[in-house]
Amino acid sequence: MQIHVVQRGQSLYGISQAYGLTYQEVALANEIPDPSRLVVGQALVIPITGKYHLVRSGQSLYIISKLYNMTPENLAKINGITTSQILHVGQRLYIPQTAKPPLEVLLYVEPRNPVTETMIEEVKARVHSLTYLAMFSYQVNRDGSLTMPPKNDIPTIATSAGAANAMVITNLENYAFSPELAHDLFSTESAQNKLFDTIIQIANEVGFKDIHFDFEFINPEDRQLYNAFLRKARDRFHPVGLTLSTAVAPKTSDVTTGIYGAHDYAVLGEITDFVALMTYEWGYTYSEPQAVSPIKPVRNVVEYALTQIPANKLYLGQNLYGYDWSSPFPPQGGVAAKAVSPQQAIAIALKENAEIEYDYIAQAPFFKYWDDEGVYHEVWFEDARSIQAKFDLIKELNLRGIMYWKLGLSFPQNWLLLNDNFTITKIT
Numbered sequence: 001m002q003i004h005v006v007q008r009g010q011s012l013y014g015i016s017q018a019y020g021l022t023y024q025e026v027a028l029a030n031e032i033p034d035p036s037r038l039v040v041g042q043a044l045v046i047p048i049t050g051k052y053h054l055v056r057s058g059q060s061l062y063i064i065s066k067l068y069n070m071t072p073e074n075l076a077k078i079n080g081i082t083t084s085q086i087l088h089v090g091q092r093l094y095i096p097q098t099a100k101p102p103l104e105v106l107l108y109v110e111p112r113n114p115v116t117e118t119m120i121e122e123v124k125a126r127v128h129s130l131t132y133l134a135m136f137s138y139q140v141n142r143d144g145s146l147t148m149p150p151k152n153d154i155p156t157i158a159t160s161a162g163a164a165n166a167m168v169i170t171n172l173e174n175y176a177f178s179p180e181l182a183h184d185l186f187s188t189e190s191a192q193n194k195l196f197d198t199i200i201q202i203a204n205e206v207g208f209k210d211i212h213f214d215f216e217f218i219n220p221e222d223r224q225l226y227n228a229f230l231r232k233a234r235d236r237f238h239p240v241g242l243t244l245s246t247a248v249a250p251k252t253s254d255v256t257t258g259i260y261g262a263h264d265y266a267v268l269g270e271i272t273d274f275v276a277l278m279t280y281e282w283g284y285t286y287s288e289p290q291a292v293s294p295i296k297p298v299r300n301v302v303e304y305a306l307t308q309i310p311a312n313k314l315y316l317g318q319n320l321y322g323y324d325w326s327s328p329f330p331p332q333g334g335v336a337a338k339a340v341s342p343q344q345a346i347a348i349a350l351k352e353n354a355e356i357e358y359d360y361i362a363q364a365p366f367f368k369y370w371d372d373e374g375v376y377h378e379v380w381f382e383d384a385r386s387i388q389a390k391f392d393l394i395k396e397l398n399l400r401g402i403m404y405w406k407l408g409l410s411f412p413q414n415w416l417l418l419n420d421n422f423t424i425t426k427i428t
Helices: 012-018 025-029 062-069 072-078 119-130 152-159 179-187 190-205 221-239 265-271 295-308 342-351 383-398 412-421
Strands: 002-005 043-046 051-054 090-095 102-109 134-142 166-169 206-213 241-248 274-277 313-317 322-328 338-341 357-359 364-370 377-379 403-404
Touching: 002 051, 002 383, 012 025, 012 043, 025 043, 025 412, 043 383, 043 412, 051 072, 051 221, 062 072, 072 090, 102 119, 102 412, 119 152, 119 412, 134 190, 134 206, 152 166, 166 190, 179 190, 190 206, 190 221, 206 221, 221 241, 221 265, 241 265, 265 274, 265 295, 274 295, 295 313, 295 383, 313 338, 313 383, 322 342, 338 342, 342 364, 342 377, 342 412, 364 383, 377 412
Parallel strands: 102 134, 102 403, 134 166, 166 206, 206 241, 241 274, 274 313, 313 403
Antiparallel strands: 002 043, 051 090, 322 338, 322 377, 357 364, 364 377
């Protein structure tokens, strides 16, 4: 696959012709509603086998070949040139497809009642690219019972496509994560036993393979209680063939205070079968405009996690959304930012005639505009370049998988590049 950034004056027809494709093929791959209208700075994925490298100033055949783990001789042969040939800035060299490492992929799905046909179709479109489809969420009650989400035939659709079902258990209460509920559960053995019995029963009935705990905002003084709770869960689930996983807050040190303090990376890595890092929300609803998952802070979290948890147990967390902030920005009394999918962000840029820029430090696209009421906006989101940066990080650090929040946020370029970079692992 090739990533192409639209330049001023370019058309989809001209871009497609340059890669030997029809404009319909590129429009279909990127789900472009009107092929006659593109946004300057928009990143397109060109559905070709392999990719092209445009020579930059100072690059030699040797330097370029090393970027792609090739020999200069092989790169020269593929492109019909000699190893002594002088390269020109802007010259296009073809880079063939390389072997794809395996990767596990978990995608949260959050069905609402009633489950819409649109959601069913989205599930069908994505399950082939998944290891786990994670049903969000089964909410724990204080007596150990569960409040269940609507699911219709979503688990069956996943199983039919070779994706395993994961059962997400949360401490949500009244639409918010409750530290008090978690504490009551951790402190009451009868409630725990009821919960574990209920989980095993539902897992057998529905066909869940993994039990995934997403307990957030736990009181830091409950750190050891949470560890003990998950040990007991593991000892109940493993004998009946269920795996155990958990989502954890993003940390760069063993902080034991505050809302992240209860997540003990080292112990959770030892107890569970895999750990999903929630490496997003630097930019969030009430923050100033910024990237949701800037690459350097993400890397810092992963590198710390690797000192506590083996790489073969780590999933990188990835957002499938961005935010549209309007001034005055939070926290200076502004309104909450509006979550947008990458496709929605492109639609806004098109409507507002905004040019998309790219922050190479954060590895994230953004744009600015003034709405019809004269209000200034900044939009930060994800595109092909930003997600490829995360894929490169996964490969560099040899992580086990990637976790996405969530289904229903349209980002076609992600799925094209995911399958181009990796062979998706299936759980049999």
